[in-house]
Amino acid sequence: MFAAVALLAYGLDLASKQWALSELADGDIPVLGDWLTFHLTFNPGAAFSTGTEFTIVFTCLAMVAVVVVLWLSRRIRSIGWALALGLLLGGVAGNLTDRIVREPEAFHGHVVDFLMLPNWPVFNIADVCINIAAGLIILQTFRGVALDGTRDSERGSGHEAA
Numbered sequence: 555m556f557a558a559v560a561l562l563a564y565g566l567d568l569a570s571k572q573w574a575l576s577e578l579a580d581g582d583i584p585v586l587g588d589w590l591t592f593h594l595t596f597n598p599g600a601a602f603s604t605g606t607e608f609t610i611v612f613t614c615l616a617m618v619a620v621v622v623v624l625w626l627s628r629r630i631r632s633i634g635w636a637l638a639l640g641l642l643l644g645g646v647a648g649n650l651t652d653r654i655v656r657e658p659e660a661f662h663g664h665v666v667d668f669l670m671l672p673n674w675p676v677f678n679i680a681d682v683c684i685n686i687a688a689g690l691i692i693l694q695t696f697r698g699v700a701l702d703g704t705r706d707s708e709r710g711s712g713h714e715a716a
Contacts, residue, residue: 555636556627556643563644567679568651574668574678588672595676596656596664603675609653609662616650632703638690645683 577583578594585592599606623643630636649665656663667676698706 555633556630556640559637559640560643560647563641563679563683564647565644567644567648567683570679571648571652571666571668574666578668582670591670592668593670593676595667597667597676598662598664601675601681609664613650613653613661613663616646616653619646620650626701629701632694632699632701634690634694634697634699635701635703638687638694641683641690642687645680645687648678648680648683 574592574594578592582594583592584590597603598609600608600612605612620643623639623646627639627643630639652665653663654660656666658664665678665680667678667681669678669682670676700706
C-alpha cells in the first residue's frame with residue numbers, strides 16, 4: 555500500500571504540473587469564483603515563498619527526507635502509516651523533481667504551483683499530500699500507533715513494577 559500511495563501521489567503531482575504548464579501559460583482559470591483559481595507560478599523557496607535564496611538547502615533536505623521515508627518504510631505494518639508515509643514520499647518527491655529538473659538550473663529549480671485560494675500562498679498537489687501526511691502522522695502518533703501497527707499499550711511502558 556505504501557508504494558502504491560507514493561506512486562499515485564507522485565504521478566498525480568507530476569501530471570497536474572504538466573497540465574498547469576500547458577494550460578495556464580496564457581493566464582488564470584477561475585474554478586470556484588474567487589475561492590479557487592488555477593494560477594501558474596514558480597516558487598524558488600519553501601512554504602509562503604520563504605527562504606528563496608536557500609533553494610539548494612531545500613533540495614538537500616528533500617533528498618534526505620526521501621531517504622529517511624524509504625528507510626522507515628521497511629518497518630510499516632499499519633495502514634495509517636502506509637498512507638501517511640506514502641503521501642509524504644509522493645509529495646516530497648514531486649517537489650524534489652521540480653527542484654532538480656526545472657529552471658533556472660539543476661538543484662536550484664523552482665517548484666510549479668498552481669492552486670490559488672484567497673489569502674493563501676499558491677500551492678500544488680505535492681503540498682496537499684505533504685500536509686495530509688503531516689496530519690496522519692500526528693494522528694497516528696497521538697493514537698499511540700507505531701510503524702509496525704502495535705499500540706503503546708501493547709508494547710508496555712518499559713517500566714517494571716517495583
